[in-house]
Amino acid sequence: xxxxxxxxxLLLLNGPNLGTLGTREPGVYGTTTLAEVEEAVAxxxxxxxxxxxxxxxxxxxxxxxxLHKHRDTAAAIVNPGALMIAGWSLRDALADxxxxxxxxxxxxxxxxxxxxxxxxVSPLAVGVIAGFxxxxxxxxxxxLVRRLETAGEGTAR
Numbered sequence: 001x002x003x004x005x006x007x008x009x010l011l012l013l014n015g016p017n018l019g020t021l022g023t024r025e026p027g028v029y030g031t032t033t034l035a036e037v038e039e040a041v042a043x044x045x046x047x048x049x050x051x052x053x054x055x056x057x058x059x060x061x062x063x064x065x066x067l068h069k070h071r072d073t074a075a076a077i078v079n080p081g082a083l084m085i086a087g088w089s090l091r092d093a094l095a096d097x098x099x100x101x102x103x104x105x106x107x108x109x110x111x112x113x114x115x116x117x118x119x120x121v122s123p124l125a126v127g128v129i130a131g132f133x134x135x136x137x138x139x140x141x142x143x144l145v146r147r148l149e150t151a152g153e154g155t156a157r
Contacts, residue, residue: 007051007072007073007074008049008050008051008074009050009051009052009053009070009073009074010045010050010051010052010053010073010074010075010076010077010141010144011052011053011054011055011066011067011070011073011075011076011077011078011101012037012038012041012052012053012054012055012076012077012137013055013056013063013066013067013070013076013077013078013079014034014054014055014056014057014079014081015056015057015058015060015063015078015079015080015081015082015083015087015090016057016058016059016081016082016083017058017081017082018034018056018079018081019034019056019058021033021034021037021106021134022034022036028106028107029106029107029133029134030106030133030134032133032134034056036134037134037137038052038054040134040137040138041077041137041138041141044138044141044142045141045145048145048149050074050145050148053070053073055069055070060083060087060089060090061089063080063083063090063093064089064090064093067093067094067096067097068093071097071098073099074099074148075099075100075101075102075144075147075148076097076099076100076101076102076144077101077102077104077137077140077141077144078094078101078102078103078104078121078125079103079104079105079106079137080103080119080121083121084103084105084109084119084120084121084122085118085119085120086120087120087121088120090121091120091121091124094121094124094125095124100126100144100147100148101124101125101126101144102125102126102127102128102129102140102143102144103119103121103122103125103127103128103129104128104129104130104136104137104140105128105129105130105131105136106130106132106133106134106136107130107131108130108131109130109131126144126147127140127143129143
């Protein structure tokens, strides 16, 4: 089901353990905090005339509720964390989210342990950005704004 967005806001949705960015495994995830990521993305979007709504939850059910709550957003940047591997309920909620969304991972998950190499949500995303650190969130914001501004030229979803 696809419906027109009623908002010029994007949703930034972060899954399990991403609330501890800045202190969690800095060798893998860097020292940038989630608050700093949110601020950088909000500034990037504001320059393009968009707002940002941020949600981070460690539980799959909370993430699903956040998606339902923000169905009116124009697009979403989603870092499902480890739920990319087996978050089937999250996958179903993302399938029902009516706007385009991009999947982001701070590390290159395909250069890490083999259990991280398969995502149940990636096939639904309009694109996946991985391995560029927290800058990947800004890259996703730019890509989604471009997609919104060009009305999805050459895109499947």
